[in-house]
Each structure stands twice: as C-alpha cells, then as structure tokens.
Amino acid sequence: MKILVVDDDADLLALVAFALTNAGYAVVKATDAAPALAVFDRELPNLVLLDINLPTGSGFDVCKAIRGRSPVPIMMLTARGEEEDLVRALELGADDYLTKPFSPRTLLARVKALLRRTGIEAADTLTAGGLSLDIGAQTLSFAGGQPLRLTRLETRLLQILIAQAGHVVSAERLLAHVWGHRGSGDRQLLKQLVHRLRQKLERESPGNDPLQTESGVGYRLKA
Amino acid sequence: MKILVVDDDADLLALVAFALTNAGYAVVKATDAAPALAVFDRELPNLVLLDINLPTGSGFDVCKAIRGRSPVPIMMLTARGEEEDLVRALELGADDYLTKPFSPRTLLARVKALLRRTGIEAADTLTAGGLSLDIGAQTLSFAGGQPLRLTRLETRLLQILIAQAGHVVSAERLLAHVWGHRGSGDRQLLKQLVHRLRQKLERESPGNDPLQTESGVGYRLKA
C-alpha cells in the first residue's frame, strides 16, 4: 500500500511519513505541485494526502490533475479556517479532508477508513523484475506462471526486496523489517530465510536466482 | 433491506428517511440513545446511521452497545469539526462516517458502498462458481441441484466468500463478518464452521471442495 504525501512543511511531512511508515505503508513524498504530479505518475500510489497550500500552484490544481487521470482516493490537508476552500476541493473530486493540526492516531484512523471506504484495502501487489507479490494472499507469481505460496516471513522479506528492486538492502534493515527489533544482529535467521526462499524459487524456476548476495552488506533483487 | 437512523434533529431525520425510503430501503427511526437500542433489538436492521451527538448518552455508547451484539455495518454522522470524536467512533467499531451537511445523493452513494463492502447487498441471492446462495432463505444451490439448507453462521460465511469469490479472505475478516468483534482472534470457531460446512457440501457434491484453505492467511472460494 503506497501513499503519496504532498506538503511544503518539511516537519509535518516527516512526521506524517514516520507515522504512516510505522503503520506499514510505503510512503513517497513531494513538497510542491509540479513534483507531486511527477511523483504520482512515477509511483502510482494507492492514496494521496494533499495539502491545499503549496508554494507554487495550489492543491486544487494537483487534485484536479490527479482526478483527471486516476480515481485514486485523495484526502486534503487543511489548516483550520479554510473550510470554504475545502468545499471547493471536495467538489473537485477529493474524497475526504483532515484539519491541521491532527494527531498521528487521527491520521491513521482516517486513512484506514478512507481505504476501507474505497475498497482498496487488501488489493496490493508489488511487482519487479518479472515477479509479482500479492501481500494479502501471501503468493508470488512469476511472469506468466501460476502463483507460489509463501510463508509470512518470506512475504515480508520479498516485500522490502521487491520494493527496493535493483538496490542493495542491508542485512540490518532486512532483519528489522522481517523480525522487528527482536531479530537485530542475528544473521543466522536471515541466512536460513534466504536459503529456504531460494529453494522454493529454484523449484519453480530453475537456474534463475533473482536474489543476489552482496557480501558483507546484504541482498538485492535483480531488477 | 432495513436501515436504522438515529438522530435528534427531527428535520434531518425526516430528510434522511425520505431519501432512503425513496431509494427503496425500509427505514426505522430513533431520536435518542436508549430508544435506539430498543428499536435495534426489535427491528434488527441491516445498517445503522448514527449521529454522534444525542441528547442523553452519546453515539459512542450506542455504537459500542450495537457492536457488542451484532456485526451490522454502522455509519456515523458527524458535524464538521468533530474529527476527534470520529476517530474514537471508528476505533469503537464504526465502519464509515459521513460529515454534515451532506446531500441525499452522497448519502445514498455511501450507504450503497457500505452495504456492498460488507457483503449485505440488496440482492437476496449471490452467485459464484456454480454456487447460488439465497440469503433470506438460508439455502445454497449447486448449479442444477436442489437447495441445501444452511445455518445462520454458514450463510454469513458463504455470503462473504461468494461475494469475494476467487480472492482470499483473511481469517480476521471472516471472523469479524460472521461473529462480529466478539469472535476476534478465535480461530477455532472458524475451523469448526468451515469443517461443518465442508461436510455438508461433501455430502451434496462429493469430491469437489470449493473451499480452499490458504494456510496462514484465510480461505478462498473457487471462482
């Protein structure tokens, strides 16, 4: 589940990104109107959090532009006292709004409700390099092949590797993402998990290991 | 399809009731917390529209009380500026919310969306993969076969599985839908229900189990 956050206030942006990331969402950021659209086209997020006040161009234009190319749910962020703007945004196709200041808890509850409302809950698949990971169903599909069942840990491992496809992901980061802080420093866990996942992949598509070992650093998924 | 509307504003109540009635729903009304629960128990509506601000007792208590006895979808009605209350309601088990003022058109769209999402569509029969479920009669028919009698829980289980045919439905979601929040986390209930349903289906159509187990995730109905 990928969320685009657009706000020119760097502090707020960082806070929101932190809260969402902690809740398991992938976050992409933009601080102005034009970059926001560029990031949108590149990342195709599942939800957009959009500030009304942007340095150049307003949130309205961004809202309208996004709505012109996708039915993705949009939640506007407004300062108190901008209620009139709000109405305009809703008419332009925004789905919901949130008044600043708000707590991370509020943000998460509203984001979840909006996702539920628009029915985009579990339908998130990550794709890279001929692999397609369905996180909800815990399955992995090769380009044109039938789905392969994965375990919980294997899914978590691939989730981050596919999201970062082509880039090395450090062992520490993998450990933190798959096991939480508990597994910190235990490379053996990671060794075994990679080993077992490779066996599964090998059986499915022999002689083509997409998991590359970066000695002394971590692992990388072939792009 | 019966909808309970709870609001102390008589004008709004009349307006909402009018819009819903026109759209073909049966509407029952209440203007305060205690009567709302009484009406709920008597009428067992399929959906609840619930104002947060009530003369005596708050919408929270009503929401919690209803959620304690039924997984019926609940949509909260809030005035602008009550966002904090909203979060609490969502955490208490409300499924969606609507901010006043709203147009009748918006109301209908959201009510329909919520009913669709929770699988309680107006359609009395759901069909998928050669199975046809009559919710009102609690019967299931195979393609070309005679109807099979189901229990209440079996009907609720199949209702969501058929609505999501071909897609995995998580155990958590099944538990929430069949038992409400009470059954949360109790996989044994689900195990037994699936077991009993499979026995019934097996007797009816041997060697053809449409319920697929997705280990570690949930169940899926063959499309």
Add this chain to the structure above:
DNA sequence: CCGCCCCGTCACCGTCTTGTCACCAGCTTG
C-alpha cells in the same frame, strides 16, 4: 418435558513454519 439442532469448546493428530545448532567452503588477514 423431551428430543433435536446449532454451535461453542476441548482434545488429539499430522503438517508446516521457524529458530537453532553444526559443519563446510571461500575469502581475507596477519
């Protein structure tokens, strides 16, 4: 009141998942 059905609960079993240990090979370093 009695029997039947629904369904919550317990117990047991086989399978799968996962943490842990042991060992090996390759590379680097002194």
Add this chain to the structure above:
DNA sequence: CAAGCTGGTGACAAGACGGTGACGGGGCGG
C-alpha cells in the same frame, strides 16, 4: 599457512496451524 569472518547447507525440534471427532449447553418445536 593458520585463524577468523562470511555465507551456504543440512538436520533437528519446538511451536503454530489446520483438520477432525466428540461432548455438552442452550434454544426451539412438538
């Protein structure tokens, strides 16, 4: 070359998970 580190591999066991049978309480109709 020896020692140490890193990564790959096999094996084992505890625990989780799903399937199954059985028991019994509560509600309902006869």
